[in-house]
Every structure is written in C-alpha cells, then in structure tokens.
Amino acid sequence: MSNPGYPPPYPGDSQSGYQGYPPPGYQGYPPPGYPNYPGYAGYPGYPPPGYPPPGYPPPGYQGYPGYPGYGAPSAGQWGPQALKPGVIPLRPLTMTDILNGAFAYIRANPKATLGLTTIVVVIAQLVVLLLEIGPLAATGEWGVLRGEEASSAAALGSSASGIAGFVTTLLSSIVLSGMLTVIVGRAVFGAGITIGEAWERVRGRLLPLIGYTLLWLLAVAIPVFVVVFVVALAAELSGVVAFILAIPLGLGLVALLVYLWTVLSFAPPLIVLERLGVFPSIARSVRLVRGDFWRVFGIRLLATIVAGVVAFAVSIPFSLTGQILLFGSESTPMILFALVLVAVGGAIGQIITAPFSAGAVVLLYTDRRIRAEAFDLVLQTGAASAPPGAPPGSTDHLWLTRQT
Template sequence: MTDPQNWAAPGANQPGAPYPPQGTPPPGAPQNPGYQNPGYQQPGSPYPGGQYPGAQYPGAQYPGAPGGPGTPPGPGAVAPKPGVIPLRPLGVGEILDGAIAYIRANPVATLGLAAIVVTITQLVEVPLGIFALGQLAGLTAAPGDPADPTAIAGVLVGSVAGSAVGALVSFVAITVLSGMLIAVLSQAVLGHKMSIGAAWAAVRSRIPGLVGLTLLIALLLVLVAGVGVVPLVVLAVMQANAAVVVLVGVLFVLLSWAVALFLGVSWALAAPAYVLEGVGVTAAMRRSFQLVRKQWWRVFGISLLGGIIAVIIGAILSLPFSFAADPMSDPIAGVSIVGLLITSVGTIVATTVTAPFSAGITGLLYFDQRIRREGLDIELARTAQQG
C-alpha cells in the first residue's frame, strides 16, 4: 500500500502535473511534521483574515495575493484561476460551471473519449440484445402452439446471461472512462490540456485497482442495504404477527438504506483519491472518508444535484431516439432490431455528454475538499505558476 502522504497526480512528468501531499511545506521552509498548508477562505470564514490555522513559512508564494510573498489573500482578494476553477474553496455554482468548463476546454479528451468508450460498450450490448430478440421471436412464432417450458427456460437463462455480460462490460467501461476523465480534469484545473493517449497512459496501471475499488464499494453498499431485509425474512419464517413483520421490516430496511447512503457518500471521493494519489484500494476508501468527514451534507447535496442534472440532460438527449424507436416495437416481442439500434444510438449520445459531466462533479468535489481541508489551492497556484 502506498503512503497517502507521498503521491503525485497522473502524468506527473508533465509540466504542472504533480499535486503536493498534505502537510508538505513550501520549498526552503523549516520542516514541521504537523504542518498544514494555509488555504484561502471565502468571506464569512470563521478564521480571521481569511486564513486557516497553521504555521506560516517565509517565502510562501501565492500568485496575485495582496501584500507580497507569504501573504495569503484576505477577504475580497481575487483568487488565481489558471484553469477551469478559481483556486479557492468552491461554491456550488462554481463546481457545476467547472464540470462544464473542463469539457469545453478539452472536447476531444472528454466528449470524444466518452463517445469511443460508450460506442464500444454498445457494440457488445446490441448483439446480445439482438440475440435475445431472436430467441424470443422463436417462442412467439407460432402463437397457437403450446409453450415449451424447456424453451422458455432456455430463453430466460440466455437473456439473464446476456444482460449480465452486458452490465459487466458497461460497468468496467464506465469505470475506466471515469478514471481517465478525472485525469483530464486534474490537468484542466491547472490550465493544461490532456490528450486521450496521455489520459490512458496516466491511468493504465491503475485500472485493475480502480475497477476493484468501484466493485468493492458497490458490493458493500448492496450488502449493507440488504441486511435490512434479514429481520423481515426471519420474522416471516417464524410466522410472526403480520403487523410486527411489517413494522420491523420497514424499520430495519430504512435503517440499512440510511447506513448505505451514508457510506456511499463517504466513499464518493475514493475513485479520484485512488487515481490521483496513487494509494491502495482500502487507503483510497479511508482517504475519501477523511475528506468527506464534517462535510457530508455538502458532498451529498452537490452530488445529488449533479446527478439530477445529469439525469435530466440524459433524458432530454435520448428522448427523440426513444420516440423514433417506439413505433417499431413489436406488441409481443417488444422493441424490434431497428428500434434497438436507434435506442443504442440515443444511449451513446446521452452518455457521451453525461459521463464527463458526472466525472467532473466528483473530481471537483475532491479538489474542493482538499482545498478546504488541506490548503491545496496554495500548492496548485504555485505549480500552475511554475508550469
């Protein structure tokens, strides 16, 4: 496992790529293991003078700060903005705007990359769907004949297997896509562009662990959410009073879902931490927990808002394709092959836009939390100035 205090962003050999670890003093500063970088605080901060508590080191640079070297910006100062976000704690609107700005600044490495990855997944899922339609058409070819239970079971097994394969391919593809998009975002924050090839090279060695991390979190959340059903099943087997079964069942289900939601938000920044900090899977989960702690409601609210916006955008983009595919649906077999192809195109169009936006929200939440808790804005500003 890699020490989370010693890490660099993907593409660290590129100008301005590395992001200093928590607790790293400026060059030439006296060593202090407990050092926390000073960070800019918006007006209304509980810290006087817009300054985080912590040691000040002579010679610390903050580009554009009033008062010369070593003076962090006070209230009203304009934070530097070398890339898609100002280097200070971000507001909700700035996170949403930054998620769009990095797409506009890097259309090929965001929209183009997403289109390639989603198209590949559809090239796997569509043939599986066509095969399932063919199997179903074979069952309904002679409506007057009695249904063959063996044939029906075979179709069901084939359909479930095909759906499982398609879901697995989509899961891996979207996970890899998100990791590459976070790498692109990490450079866009500094005002640098990143090609698709550079993004792939930056995260290639991290892909197996990233897939494992995402899968582990998903399985844990499903397990926690499912625990609430256990008392319900136990009481039903014991033939307990129906009112007791319902009351206890609802109580435990809601409690388990609440715990799963809490853990899901607490681990929401694990993927950016894993990609950018070079830590292990469990260390990334602990790192996310640390960053989200005391800011859970903020991370939850912004993530929820970003998710709602992504769903709305996706629905708007895919709606015309759904309307076009609907007249081609078979009343018995469901959607036709042509309709399936049209729906697939709509999925590609919608996901091409929403996947980079969602990854941008998550990545900017990660940077925002590091700026708020660790004063990363100071180091980012210095790195951008040197690059």
C-alpha cells in the same frame, strides 16, 4: 472665479479667517477628476483626507466571514482575484465554481472529453446490444421482449447475456471515469491532454479501480440482501410483523447507502490522482468527507440530479419511440430497429452527462483538499512556478502532495 482643473474654493469659516482658500498645509484635496464620495459633507466629488483609493474597502471593513480583510471567496467587490490558470480559481470553491468548472473543462477540451466518452460509450452499447440480440436471434423468441413467456434455453441465454452486458457496462464506466479524472486534473491548471495520454496515465490504475468497484458493489449487496432476507423471513410468520420490520429496516438501509455513497465519493479520484491503493483511498476519502459531510452530499446530489434530468430529457424521445415500436410490431427488422433506438438514446444521454458527473466529483474532491489541507497553496505555488512552455504533465505530481 475658480480656476478650471482645480478643486472648488475651501468654504472657510469666520473664526479662521481663511475665506475661499484651505488652511496652510491642508492635504485633503485629491487630483482633479477624483470620484464622488457621497456623505462627505460640503465637498461633493472629493473623499475625506486619508480615504483609500478606488478598488479598496472603506475604513473599518472587516472582510468576508472566514477571509479576514478580503472579499467573498468568489472574488467580489473587495476581494483580490484568485489565481485561475485553468477551469477553477485556486481557492476554496463555491458550489457554482464546481458546477461551472464541470462544464468548463468539457468546453476547454471537447476532443478528449466528448470524444473519449463517445468512443467508450458507443463500444459498450454495441457490445451490450449484440449480447441482448444474440440469444433471441438464436432461439427466434423475439416475443420475450414484449413480455411473452420464454423457453428455458432463451431464458438461460438472456440471463447470461444480461450478466455479460452488466460486466461490459461496468468495465467501460471504470475506464471512462478514470480517464476523465486525469483530464480534469490537467484542466485545473489549464493544461490539455490527448486520449492516448489519458489512457497511459490511467492504465496502471485500472486494477485498483476495479477492486474498489467490486468492494462497493459488495458493500451495497450485503445490507440489501440482509434486509430482504429478514423481511421475507418475517413474512412467512406474519404479514403484519413483516410490514412493521420493513419500515425501519428500509429507512436504515437507505440511510446506510446514502452514507456510503457520500463518504466514498473521492475514492476513485484518490486512486487515479494520488496513486493510492484501494483501502488507503477508502480511508482517506472518509477522512476528507467527514469534516463536511452534508455539503459534499448536497453538491453531489445536485450534480447527480442535473445529470439525470439532462440524460432523461435527451434519451426519452429515442426510448419512447423504441418502446412503442417494440410493442406495436412483430417483424424482426422493426424489433431490431426499436432496440437500436433505445440503445442510441441511452448512449447519447451518457455521452452528454458522464463528463459532467466525473468533473463535478473531481472538483468537489479538490475543494475538500483545499479546505482541509490548504491545498490551494500547493496548487498556486505549482501553477506560478511552472516555466513558460512547460510540458502539460509537469503539474501532475502536485496531486501527490498531501497532508499526512
């Protein structure tokens, strides 16, 4: 009869003569309650001698591809937990890490993300709405909104207000993306930031951000103008020739714009976080993306589609109702109400999606630095060495540490 709390008797064998007891010096029995290791014949509930304790991989485990001896990058069953002081673990990121982190930093600091976005977007929408209404109110030609022919004065006023509205929207987007970039940079380390502090950090980077944006618009406008001009010139000669030219030129234009959109993805975060100038940030963005172009393109495209679908779903009730009222009424108050509804729908869509889009780009940039420059070691060292109670901005300088 076996003593409770001890392992079952060793079955023994006829040759050794040890019936019911282990041979002298046998060390194969673990303490009572050791978990079962199926497949160790004859000793259910006990591992073979030398088997590693729970939580470690079995003998011969070769690790996750690219991480010898460790588990998957998501810190799976056999992988050690990566340091995670903020919204992302400080290791190479998966697509899920990037998208979840883009939502997590909003939840971690809603006042500085949603609050900031609301302020900037609402002000911009109000200015654009006033610029749109002003010329129509001055001339009284509200029918222009329903497609009626406008007088020269109304057309000129609408064109001028449209340009002014575009500039306003562009400037507000630059300010908003720059400030959100600073917020994400702090959120990586779990540090908070106020709207005023974010403005102080980004204020000196607005001119480079504006310069980069103008260069981006120029880089888009020139090839578009060239393609349109060539196709229009060919159309004067022959419609068939124009059609034949339009297909390859159109495909080439799309490919060029996709390439530029991808390789220049990180220029704004580089301008803000690494304090680079316009052309150095462009060159560095191209170098970072070049080693993993399709992954950067895929994740950015997915984040853009998610943001677009959410913005459309949120704004469509306001926009649809506004358009119905606009085309179904001739009274000035109802037309104004319809314009306000359309503006409200657009504002709500931007407020919800702008922080997510900015967060996805900055975290994708962080991932590329980790993979290309072992930047996770810099982040881990900085996060681990920060003393308790250190000011939130004590980690901002880590973004300046880069491989030259």
